[in-house]
Amino acid sequence: MTLNVSVMPLSGVFDGTQAATFRENIRQFLESGTDVILLDCQELGFMDSSGLGALISGLKMVRAAGKQLQLCAVNKQVGMLLDLTDTRRVFKIFDDRSAFDQALADDFAS
């Protein structure tokens, strides 16, 4: 059995103005049978608390569907936001895309 993985890149400023589109994208991924959604934050410059609220909303949608939402390549500012709001522990975060791919390969092999 293989996992159906979808990658959603986040870029620029991620705030409340993107929340509705973000949730809609998550909804579509779930509908299309995605098992794991990876939010690739490589090009993400800044996130505010409304952006974080959207992420948590997305995480809840994904969990309610019995699927997984994971993050990679989170910059220092986003890391700081997660720490200041004490929300880092609700997310599974990989250092970068290759660490995510490796973990997926390891899971598949085991």
Add this chain to the structure above:
Amino acid sequence: MPHTQHIHVSTNLSELARILKWFQSLEQSSVTDEDWMQCQIALAEGFTNVVRHAHRELPVETPIEIDIDFFAAHIEMRIWDYGPPFSLFENLHTDPPLIDAESGRGLALLRKIANEIDYLPVNDQRNCLLLIKRRS
């Protein structure tokens, strides 16, 4: 000598990108990365709070003024709005949001980042949110 840096924007969430660009352009090599990013977050949260709450009923043209001063031992940030007086403090002392809350973290962040926080009416029908952050 400290020199006040200033920007004014309209009541529109999309102005956040311009505020961040402006903040990025302030060259303050003496400020640590951590202090810098915390101020960046505080400015963003202070601004979006005005748009979402204090200016909720006001037209998009309503200006929001932002000042920042870098002192040797601390950083002062001021955000002026035209909202009803004390609209911020109604929420400033509420409990921190639950871990899976989807909103309501802005003020908790301001409290965490700023060593001193004040919100006062000023004499031209505006309010001023003052955030003072000691340098680490």
